[in-house]
Amino acid sequence: MSSLKLSENERFIETIKNFSKKPYLFRKTSFESEVTRNDGMLLSHIQKKISDGQSKKHLLGIDIPSIYKEMFDFFSKSNGINYNSLRKIVEFSGLSHHIIERIINIVFLEINEDTLVSKYNFYLVIALVGISQNGEYPSIETLRKYKNNLPIPKLYNISNNDHVLSYDKMVGINDFLFGFILNSKQTFNSNSSLETNSVQECMSMCINNINESNICPWTTSNLWNFNFIIDNVYKNCGERSFLYNIFNILNSTQFFSSVDRVNIQFVSKKKGFFLFKHVNYILFSVIRNSRVIRRYSDFLWLQECLMKKYPFRQVPLMPPKCFSGIIFVNGHYLSIDSAFLERRRKGLSRFINAVVRHPIFRDDPLVIAFLTVSSEFSLWRKQTILTIHDEFRDKVIDDDLVSNFPSDFDEIIMNIKKTINLQIDNYIQLCLIMERLLKYQQESATDMMLFALCLNVLSEKNKFVFTNGIVNDFISHINQGMSVVSKHFLTTQEFLEEEAKVLNEGILEDLKCQRDNLIAIKNMFDRKDKLDVDNISFLEKRIDTNLDKLTSLDMKTDLNSLDKEKIEKSIMKDKELIANQRSRHFFINKCILTEIIYFQISQIYIGKLYRDYAQERIKYSELLAENWRSMEIQIASMPSAFI
Structure with a gap:
């Protein structure tokens, strides 16, 4: 006790x-x-x-x-x-x-x-x-x-x-x-799945206001606008809504600081047999303060479990097992370079951090085990009996929920589907362009280094013309000046490489996260089209047929009570199946709506990534400017004309 x-x-x-x-x-x-x-x-x-x-x-x-x-x-x-x-x-x-x-x-x-x-x-x-x-x-x-x-x-x-x-x-x-709240037993539960009546009511009102204002929330100007959706919620629900707490937890600084962050690094040594060695990864969870070792197949297993358990949520993307140019033998790759491993590490980092940011996934027992079980995870998976069931099993539909649900939900989804492919294509282009810009910067840094080396060679090989005299002193000052210029070019190279590295880890990865999120939304819609099916029309026809049979049996004098009871049971069973399928269909739509709203709120990351990008560019621009000013001062005494 x-x-x-x-x-x-x-x-x-x-x-x-x-x-x-x-x-x-x-x-x-x-x-x-x-x-x-x-x-x-x-x-x-x-x-x-x-x-x-x-x-x-x-x-x-x-x-x-x-x-x-x-x-x-x-x-x-x-x-x-x-x-x-x-x-x-x-x-x-x-x-x-x-x-x-x-x-x-x-x-x-x-x-x-x-x-x-x-x-x-x-x-x-x-x-x-x-x-x-x-x-x-x-x-x-x-x-x-x-x-x-x-x-x-x-x-x-x-x-x-x-x-x-x-x-x-x-x-x-x-x-x-x-x-x-004094003397109250109601507390905020961080494990809430956003599935309350007040949440649904506010979502409905929010979407209705968006439609009434003739604003498409998926345009580039509104897709990431946090206030755009919050204002619509507050307008109808006020501060008393449970959704108010959810939105505030996702608001501004709190949205970035309250979620866990998982850092992924390579294990120094590969494991496995010759030619079939695999790479392990060390995962550091900041909030849980845990350190575990996982391999690619463990990440893949986690994604498959999330797909089975939450098919109607935006399950994050996994990086592919291999990229183009990798030689395959019996399912194993023989040609693995550091660039391939680094790309996959970053992809795994985007995946697991998207999982721990999601308000449902981060509290799932499988995710918690994935981040905390210190033993070899493949053994844990074999020893653990997993029961993955439908998220909407045993849920009963409520009349209030249905009445508050947006009537034009299908139209909303259709409008999103029309624009999401364009959004994905644009983000793919943004990632490619930013990657190309950073490569140009790295090449520019390399050219700075080559330029500095050439200057060093010139300053060393530029011998005195006379053993004594003013020309000798003149050349000496020129050589010293070139050495100073060479040092500042090398400093510029260091700044450019450092900036490219920071931006590679910063805005480029952030843009890829946004791209992956959009693709996850598209995949969620594809799974809905594939899995959200029913046979209600067939069951209704069978019920009508059985009702006709009951009517004909009632008209007969030699009524068989067993046949009548059997038909009545069949009708009741079919009606129950119809009710269950309609309830499941409703909760799937409700889940899709919460995922759309969560996705739109998460677009505040866009504002953050561009602010961070601007700050980094300003920082390194000032460092470069200071470097050139320093060079100008030091070469001021360098001869520029014959006297």
Whole structure:
């Protein structure tokens, strides 16, 4: 039984085996097991004092923002703030369960739900939440990095019929939407699959507004416009909608910092037999703080599982097993160069990061196992029994959902299908052009190096014309000047190569991500056309035939009750099949709609990638300009005419 379920006088500490390895939320202290039941209240009081003292110690020398103090005063003005209320505040941050556990365990040793939280514990929790939302792993060491500028966390409002508080003092803070529910059991669940009535209602209203305004959301001007879709949602649903929280979690900085990031690197040595060696990859999960080794077939297995389990969602693309020019023997490639391996590594990185960004995929047990199981994954797959079932199995259709669903959904999908091929073609061209531009820059860097080498040769071979005299000094100054120019050309080469490398990892990969996302949407539509089939018309005809048979049986005098019962059962079974197929068809369309909205919201990445691109170009342009200015100053004394 959890310590939270025990009364204050009944709590006691149990000895924990494998203390350092066991995951925990409320870790036990080093006090051992011989603590009587009557010592529970005293022990709890001691632990609270220790926790308060540790928090105060951690905050020494750190500037506490005034907003932290106002938040604490606001929430503690009615009988203080207890642990349960603080936990709800943290859950409104949109952070993963793992990060929330990490923050709680840093601050508290052990605490009861009703225990009042001190201001120092409150400040420390809020600071760690803000740090986590900035993409940093929460720790005391990270806290000290922000000692002069603690971040303001972004917490998102959630509606409830019991009581909602609005904090007017927060209006002046950009993107800070703060709300809290006291004495309420409703909390934000980051595992939500966007499948609630309020979500569907808002989606319907959003799409209707888009259609009424005669704006195509898939044009290049609106495809990536975050406010375009958000404004339509807020116009109808307001802040009380559950969808409000989803959109805010995906908003601006939070969208980029709250999701996991997986880094992929090569394992230094290949494995396998001669001629059939394979490459392994090391995966580092930032938020989960895990390190695992996987091979290409493991990634392929994960994609196949996602395809089977979520055929009507935008499953990310995998890079091909091989590219053109690779020699194949019995299914194995013999000619593998570093360029091929690097292309595939980047493709795998795009795939797994798209998976962990997706609000449904990232919480799937298979994805979690893929990122956390430290043993050899092929053995884990053999030892694990997987049951992959239809995502919409046992779901019952609701009349309210049907009434709120956009009536012109098929027209919306058709319009998207008409434009998506053009979008894909344009992104393919963008990737090719950017790749060509970066190659030109790398070639330019190489030419800079060749130019510098030629100058060095000239300066070394340009011998003195006379052994003594003014001409000798003149040539000497010329040679020195050429050496200076050569050094600055080499510096320019370094800057150009470094910039090309940064842009290759930056905007080029970002453009390929957008291309892959569009192709994933197109593949999702193709799977829908293939898999979303039914035989409702056949079943309806069979029901009509059986009804006619029942009518004819009723007219007969020698009625066979067994035949009639058999026909009635067949009719009931067919009607049930029709209802199930219609329900499945509706939920498939509903799922497709959520994926379209998620895709459109994710287009805020486009704005980020071009901002990052501009910043990198400005940075290296300034470095190059400074390099040329330095060269100009140093060659000012270089002879330019005979005196």
